[in-house]
Amino acid sequence: MLKYLLYKGFVDIILIFNNIRAVDPSEIKEDLKTANKMATPIWNDQTIPFAERVDRCRKLVDPVLRKNNITDREGEVTGVPRGAVNQLNKIFRRYYVEPDKIMLIGQTTEEAYEVQDQYARQVGYYLRRLTNGKHLESRTVTCLRKVYGRNSVPLLTMPSVSALWKICQSSFYGKVTFLVSALCLACRIPY
Numbered sequence: 001m002l003k004y005l006l007y008k009g010f011v012d013i014i015l016i017f018n019n020i021r022a023v024d025p026s027e028i029k030e031d032l033k034t035a036n037k038m039a040t041p042i043w044n045d046q047t048i049p050f051a052e053r054v055d056r057c058r059k060l061v062d063p064v065l066r067k068n069n070i071t072d073r074e075g076e077v078t079g080v081p082r083g084a085v086n087q088l089n090k091i092f093r094r095y096y097v098e099p100d101k102i103m104l105i106g107q108t109t110e111e112a113y114e115v116q117d118q119y120a121r122q123v124g125y126y127l128r129r130l131t132n133g134k135h136l137e138s139r140t141v142t143c144l145r146k147v148y149g150r151n152s153v154p155l156l157t158m159p160s161v162s163a164l165w166k167i168c169q170s171s172f173y174g175k176v177t178f179l180v181s182a183l184c185l186a187c188r189i190p191y
Contacts, residue, residue, distance in 0.1 A: 002168040005106055009156035009164075012143040013080060015068070016127075016155075020075035022068045022138035025124070029141055035061040039148040057149030068142045080155075087126055089157045095119040096154065102163045106151050116152035120144035123155065 022028070039057040042048065048056070080088070095115055096102050104112035120140060127136035144155065154160045 002164060005151075005153055005164045005168070006156070006161070008151070008153045009160070012153070013156060014077050015070060015143050016136060016139040017079050017081075018070055018075050018077045018139075019132065020070050020135070022135040025128070025134060025138040025141060028064065028067060028138050029145075031064045031067070032061070032141060032145060032147070035064045036146065036148055043148040054149040057147075061147050061149065065142045065147070068139050081130060084127070084130060085157065088123065088155060089159050091119065091122045091126065092154055092157050092159050092163075094122070096160070096163060102167060105153060105160075105163060105167055108149075108151055112152045113146040113148070116144065116154070117146035119154055120146070 039060045042056050042060075043053055045053065095118060096105065101115060104115050106112075123144060124137040124140040127133055127140055130136060146152070
């Protein structure tokens with residue numbers, strides 16, 4: 001679990017902090033809002049199996065997320081600006097400092113999505129003020145905002161990495177990981 005969350009965090013840093021032009025933030029926000037609106041009834045329909053809901057929601061939101069794709073364009077990863085680290089740490093603490101809020105990281109519940117969305121908005125507002133800020137904000141929308149069918153994971157900062165470690169050590173995630181592992185193992189047992 002920790003490896004997955006760290007991997008997702010590294011990918012987000014690479015996608016957000018580069019020098020490639022991105023779609024205008026107002027356009028990408030509107031497109032994501034529309035895609036999420038179409039995905040909401042699917043996501044909330046508990047009669048549809050979870051894996052199918054994830055797949056169907058991704059088909060709706062992936063075209064929006066790909067608008068800021070960097071893999072098919074030349075560019076350079078610039079990394080998190082040194083001067084931004086303290087502010088990003090403060091934003092993380094503002095939204096995830098409480099133990100019950102920390103446990104929302106990696107989840108796909110509505111509460112987790114709402115906290116993630118508020119966190120991502122603050123990160124986007126802050127990054128907009130930096131050099132190349134309009135593009136940073138746009139990519140923050142596609143990487144961090146609420147997207148049905150995707151886990152909620154904040155940017156990797158020292159406080160968030162510490163939080164991820166605590167989460168993965170918790171009994172809740174231990175049980176979840178065990179259940180998933182047990183199911184995967186059961187599928188491999190020959191009958």
